[in-house]
Amino acid sequence: MAAHILRLRLAMMLGALRGEPRHTIRTAVGLVLLAAAVAAGCWALVTLDEATPEAFAAVAIMGGAAITLGFALAPVVTGSADPLDPRRFGVLGLAPRPLSGVLAVAGMLSVPVLAVLALAVTTAIVWGSLEAPMWIGVFSVGLIVVTCVLLARVAMALTSMFLRERRSRELSSVLAVGILVVVVPVVVFLASLEWEGTVPVQLMEAVRVLSFTPFGAAWALPGVVLSGESVALTTLVAVGTPLALGAAWVGLVTRILSTTERPVSVKERGGLGWFNVTPGTPTGAVAARSLVYWLRDPRHIVNVVVIPVAAAIVLIPLLLAGVPAHLVALVPVPIIALFLGWLPHNDLAYDSTAVWMHIASGLHGAADRIGRLVPVVLLGVPLLAIGIPIAVSFHGRWAMLPAMVGVCVSLFLCGLGLSSISSVVSPYPVSRPGDSPFQQPQRTGASGALSQSFVMLGTIALSAPVLWWAWLALDGDVASAELALWAGIGVGVVVLALGVGIGGGVFRRRGSRIMEFAEAS
Known part of the structure; x- marks a missing residue:
């Protein structure tokens, strides 16, 4: 059954390139742009191989944390249907735990995850050139991929349970304002720093705090091991995050399979504005x-x-x-x-x-x-x-x-x-x-x-x-x-x-x- 689901997932990925010509062209252009962005990001990381560990840590941790956060926010903001929704497999009669494991593995077969894998591997290679142990780089790559996949799984499950019926213009406005609240202070902070050939102290302090969060710990692990500072705390957060997300994912799959969706009428879907949110x-x-x-x-x-x-x-x-x-x-x-x-x-x-x-x-x-x-x-x-x-x-x-x-x-x-x-x-x-x-x-x-x-x-x-x-x-x-x-x-x-x-x-x-x-x- 696991192999069958994985084959279905591959077929769905290839099926995205079929259909109407306009849809195929849009998908192909999107893939090309994503590949170009990933290639540019990998090249930018490689060019930092002669930078100081502090400078590379600032770039890797802040960029990696933003990417990881994107996996959590994308399902909520876009509201797109989840092709691996556990409800689709409820008729197969699988137990929640095996099904959650298979769906998590199948979730790794996606274009965004492959893009993150390329960036994470490049980051690990650069850390190796900066004399960080190679084994910790490989370990961090695994943690990064697993964390991103489980974040996306959990976010999509929560979206399907609570937000699908309440998708509206008002909710989109709230989410847009929320993103603005995060982006504007960060931009103001970075723009106010004085760059004089070294990483500003304020930025290093922000990076240090970010390395203790679930979004940045896995990306920061090689640099922390290299510097020898706060290794235990960063490792605990980096390892504990996917474990906690995995437990949450199993619990959500169990909840989804044991409950039924509340039917929503056409009247309830439209015209209620904020009452829908x-x-x-x-x-x-x-x-x-x-x-x-x-x-x-x-x-x-x-x-x-x-x-x-x-x-x-x-x-x-x-x-x-x-x-x-x-x-x-x-x-x-x-x-x-x-x-x-x-x-x-x-x-x-x-x-x-x-x-x-x-x-x-x-x-x-x-x-x-x-x-x-x-x-x-x-x-x-x-x-x-x-x-x-x-x-x-x-x-x-x-x-x-x-x-x-x-x-x-x-x-x-x-x-x-x-x-x-x-x-x-x-x-x-x-x-x-x-x-x-x-x-x-x-x-x-x-x-x-x-x-x-x-x-x-x-x-x-x-x-x-x-x-x-x-x-x-x-x-x-x-x-x-x-x-x-x-x-x-x-x-x-x-x-x-x-x-x-x-x-x-x-x-x-x-x-x-x-x-x-x-x-x-």
């Missing part, structure tokens, strides 16, 4: 509804647009007051994080009378609170992930990166946590749906000012220790930068969890008063 849970429903009105309601769009404008305006008086430009560069991103966390402090008021759906359905308060935060999180994470490295690059000291991350995470998450309480405890009237976002109703009390001040000042107060450690890091204390990072993450997560819990409980108890407010405002 989010999970079919109360939290997912609230998140989908919130995403719809955050992307279409002018009142929310205006609030979002004002945030970067307000952050940019702060730069002018600081520069006019004589504050050095490298310090001013660090100011806008924390302000953006502060306002992003502050945004949902009155989100219930924007629902108007539509909030009755949440109350009448007996929705759990935490589901309402979490679902309403999803649009802000999807907006804030890319903005901060892109803005933080840009700000640090203009500042000129990458040692400030941990402190900046800690400050922004604390301000953002603390703001979200306090907003989750404020929006149910003290909502205030806003412009009604369809009205101009610049038209504000008259308010008889000070609830609006109190609600805004509570979130804004409370966020700053809770983040004060993180801001203090970041200030010390700005004076050159590297240890304070690490403290700011972990303290910011810890404080932000705790405040967010408490805010969601408290806000959810208040939402359930004050349902009637919230409805009265919606009817009266």
